Amino acid sequence: MRRPAGVVSAGVRYRLGVASRAVAAIAGGYGVAALSAALLALCLPPLFGTSRSEAAMTGTLASFLVFAVAVMWVFAARTALRAWSGLAIAAAPMGLLVFLLTRSTGGAA
Amino acid sequence: MASLLLALVFAASLAGFCALSLAMDRHSEDVYGRGSTPGPWRRWLQLGGTVLLCLSLGASLQAAGSSIGWVLWLGALTAAAQATVALLGLAPRRFPWIGLIAAAFAVGGGLVYLLMS
Amino acid sequence: MKEGFRQSMAWLHTWSGLLVGWVLFMVFMAGTASYFRDEITVWMKPELHGLPQARVPTVQSAEATYAYLQQHAADSPRWFITLPTAREPSASLFWTKPPPPKGAPPVDRRNRVGRAMLDPSTGQASAAARETRGGEFFYRLHFDLHYMPALWARWIVGFCAMFMLVAIFSGIVTHKRIFKDFFTFRPKKGQRSWLDAHNVTAVLALPYHAMITYTGLVTLMFMYMPWGPQAAYKDSGGTQAFFAEAFAGSAREQSKAAGRAAPMAPIAPMLAQASAHWDGADVGRIAVNSPNDANAVVTLRRADGPQLSYEQPTMQFNGVTGALIGTFGDATRPAAETRSVLYGLHIGRFGDPLVRALLFLSGLAGCLMVATGLLLWAVKERQKFARTLKQGGRVSVGLRLVDGLNLGAIAGLPVAMASFFWANRLLPLGVADRGEAEITWFFIAWGATAVLGLLRPTLRMWQAQLALGALLFASLPVLNAFTGPAPLTVSLRSGPSAVAGFDLVALALGLGLASAVWIVERKRRTSAARRAAQAAQTPQAPQQVLVASEQGS
Numbered sequence: 001m002r003r004p005a006g007v008v009s010a011g012v013r014y015r016l017g018v019a020s021r022a023v024a025a026i027a028g029g030y031g032v033a034a035l036s037a038a039l040l041a042l043c044l045p046p047l048f049g050t051s052r053s054e055a056a057m058t059g060t061l062a063s064f065l066v067f068a069v070a071v072m073w074v075f076a077a078r079t080a081l082r083a084w085s086g087l088a089i090a091a092a093p094m095g096l097l098v099f100l101l102t103r104s105t106g107g108a109a
Numbered sequence: 110m111a112s113l114l115l116a117l118v119f120a121a122s123l124a125g126f127c128a129l130s131l132a133m134d135r136h137s138e139d140v141y142g143r144g145s146t147p148g149p150w151r152r153w154l155q156l157g158g159t160v161l162l163c164l165s166l167g168a169s170l171q172a173a174g175s176s177i178g179w180v181l182w183l184g185a186l187t188a189a190a191q192a193t194v195a196l197l198g199l200a201p202r203r204f205p206w207i208g209l210i211a212a213a214f215a216v217g218g219g220l221v222y223l224l225m226s
Numbered sequence: 227m228k229e230g231f232r233q234s235m236a237w238l239h240t241w242s243g244l245l246v247g248w249v250l251f252m253v254f255m256a257g258t259a260s261y262f263r264d265e266i267t268v269w270m271k272p273e274l275h276g277l278p279q280a281r282v283p284t285v286q287s288a289e290a291t292y293a294y295l296q297q298h299a300a301d302s303p304r305w306f307i308t309l310p311t312a313r314e315p316s317a318s319l320f321w322t323k324p325p326p327p328k329g330a331p332p333v334d335r336r337n338r339v340g341r342a343m344l345d346p347s348t349g350q351a352s353a354a355a356r357e358t359r360g361g362e363f364f365y366r367l368h369f370d371l372h373y374m375p376a377l378w379a380r381w382i383v384g385f386c387a388m389f390m391l392v393a394i395f396s397g398i399v400t401h402k403r404i405f406k407d408f409f410t411f412r413p414k415k416g417q418r419s420w421l422d423a424h425n426v427t428a429v430l431a432l433p434y435h436a437m438i439t440y441t442g443l444v445t446l447m448f449m450y451m452p453w454g455p456q457a458a459y460k461d462s463g464g465t466q467a468f469f470a471e472a473f474a475g476s477a478r479e480q481s482k483a484a485g486r487a488a489p490m491a492p493i494a495p496m497l498a499q500a501s502a503h504w505d506g507a508d509v510g511r512i513a514v515n516s517p518n519d520a521n522a523v524v525t526l527r528r529a530d531g532p533q534l535s536y537e538q539p540t541m542q543f544n545g546v547t548g549a550l551i552g553t554f555g556d557a558t559r560p561a562a563e564t565r566s567v568l569y570g571l572h573i574g575r576f577g578d579p580l581v582r583a584l585l586f587l588s589g590l591a592g593c594l595m596v597a598t599g600l601l602l603w604a605v606k607e608r609q610k611f612a613r614t615l616k617q618g619g620r621v622s623v624g625l626r627l628v629d630g631l632n633l634g635a636i637a638g639l640p641v642a643m644a645s646f647f648w649a650n651r652l653l654p655l656g657v658a659d660r661g662e663a664e665i666t667w668f669f670i671a672w673g674a675t676a677v678l679g680l681l682r683p684t685l686r687m688w689q690a691q692l693a694l695g696a697l698l699f700a701s702l703p704v705l706n707a708f709t710g711p712a713p714l715t716v717s718l719r720s721g722p723s724a725v726a727g728f729d730l731v732a733l734a735l736g737l738g739l740a741s742a743v744w745i746v747e748r749k750r751r752t753s754a755a756r757r758a759a760q761a762a763q764t765p766q767a768p769q770q771v772l773v774a775s776e777q778g779s
Binding site for chain 3: 037
């Protein structure tokens with residue numbers, strides 16, 4: 001990967017960009033994965049009639065793949081800002097749904 | 110019987126990968142010298158190689174059951190692919206003969222197995 | 227990141243691999259060894275090599291374990307019994323000790339449990355065999371690490387595994403000619419050869435690498451991602467309720483002791499009933515909650531069989547009356563079965579030695595994949611310093627650090643593993659905490675090689691450590707011949723097959739390491755020749771030539 005040579009501020013900005021993406025990937029990616037696990041666990045039973053334990057298991061199994069894809073997104077995005085925005089766009093509706101579902105069902109099957 | 114099947118699994122995967130590698134220009138050059146290509150044989154080598162790999166899968170499922178058979182097949186594929194790479198490097202001139210012998214053994218052994226069971 | 231998807235994935239692949247590569251190399255090496263952990267343990271107990279290998283019937287083993295536990299652990303809250311198998315002829319006993327009475331000083335963690343290995347034919351503890359952790363050490367090392375709380379270790383390894391999963395996905399995306407390059411290996415071409423080696427070891431065993439990484443995460447998935455069960459069971463019992471529902475009938479369930487003593491029902495009828503229910507399959511494990519108490523519960527778990535799935539059906543019996551409480555796990559549900567199969571794939575406890583040997587081979591490919599990746603990074607990075615080196619300068623601190631870590635991690639680990647086996651045979655039998663002492667030697671050897679590697683990360687140091695590893699491994703059969711009753715000549719003819727297998731594999735690994743020494747030697751000679759040619763063309767000050775030849779380029 002070519003870095004712009006010489007100018008200090010450009011080098012620093014590059015490093016900050018990488019650091020920002022690293023945080024986004026690790027923390028943000030984990031957050032998105034955790035939300036996806038919770039979402040699947042909560043919405044599979046009403047949607048497909050799967051039992052609670054099965055839905056929870058499925059959500060957990062899938063979450064690692066979601067995590068990996070989220071990390072790849074963060075580094076494929078054209079700018080660090082886009083990386084964060086993409087994660088936020090994915091997390092917001094999931095978070096909202098999880099919030100609503102836990103409130104309404106109260107966790108009971 | 111079981112050992113015949115296992116030998117089939119390995120022979121067929123080795124023969125299959127030999128065929129598939131010779132279907133590529135790069136390895137055709139390795140074996141037959143610069144500038145050589147598989148020419149009209151390419152499709153036949155690709156087809157034959159695929160068939161041999163499927164034969165290997167069948168023998169594997171027969172030998173170890175429908176779940177562990179897949180694990181055995183993938184493991185055999187790994188071993189066979191690594192052997193193919195090694196043979197291309199160490200014995201390029203004998204490579205097509207090795208592949209042919211493995212293929213003959215795989216097909217012949219398969220027929221023997223089907224006749225005896 | 228501005229340069230396009232493939233290039234950004236290449237960047238991600240490089241960094242996600244490098245930052246955790248050294249830990250991953252150890253995880254792969256220890257994990258690969260674990261496929262044969264039972265056999266390694268047998269090799270490390272030479273006292274047992276000469277004994278006959280008759281299989282004791284399950285019932286007799288179970289009754290022997292019961293008798294032993296009644297004698298030594300009658301007041302324990304929980305017993306765990308693992309019955310002998312073809313690979314492990316001793317019964318493994320584990321029990322918790324009752325908590326100390328209130329007011330007494332707290333008990334050290336290690337003294338809260340009891341362990342014993344039982345010879346099922348005599349009913350006596352296998353005290354004849356020397357105290358050693360055996361293959362269990364490598365198994366635990368690859369996820370519990372050592373010298374740290376298990377929880378930290380599992381988070382660290384999980385973090386590295388997640389990085390590895392990302393490295394695999396990004397590696398696939400970035401490898402443009404994955405099919406064209408499938409069989410390509412061009413030796414003696416410097417950086418390209420390293421790349422070819424990395425590609426070949428990665429792609430040819432790709433199903434394995436993806437499987438082992440993902441399933442590794444799955445084995446501890448409830449620790450890493452508790453949010454599914456937490457969300458679904460939020461107001462109805464939380465994760466405890468989830469486990470009770472998903473793993474009903476497991477031996478891990480707790481039950482309350484009644485506090486009243488009661489004699490235990492005999493185990494033999496329970497075993498017979500369970501076997502009959504499972505179409506003749508053997509019982510593999512027995513767990514007793516609150517033995518010798520009125521609320522005793524006996525859980526029988528079916529033995530590992532030809533299925534991939536790790537979870538086995540269980541049956542629970544009232545410990546006092548012998549009556550059946552329930553059967554669990556006969557019908558499986560899709561997600562639970564998926565997890566169970568994934569778990570079973572990772573553990574790889576297949577009875578068939580051929581399948582395990584192929585997994586071992588793929589695991590070795592994984593070790594080579596990680597190693598070639600680390601070395602490729604260093605080779606590529608070194609190229610950026612080609613001009614500086616020619617002018618007599620030095621490489622960056624970062625690269626020197628990577629060089630040193632590569633050396634210590636990759637060449638040092640085989641030396642450490644071999645030292646572990648040498649310590650097993652050479653340490654006196656009466657040493658206190660002998661099992662831990664052997665492990666200490668493992669880390670002493672590794673530490674020494676790491677320090678030496680960081681001090682002088684040169685090609686000569688690579689050769690020295692690889693050669694030492696080769697020597698130590700290749701001479702293990704000789705060591706066995708002098709310190710055990712079953713040298714290779716004997717074990718090949720009449721067993722134990724585990725000992726013969728170990729000796730042969732050790733020999734093969736020694737030869738492999740020796741060939742690595744030769745590869746480095748060839749590299750050293752061509753580099754030296756190239757430098758001599760350059761020096762002949764452009765006259766340099768003597769100390770610059772010296773400095774340039776120090777670094778392993």
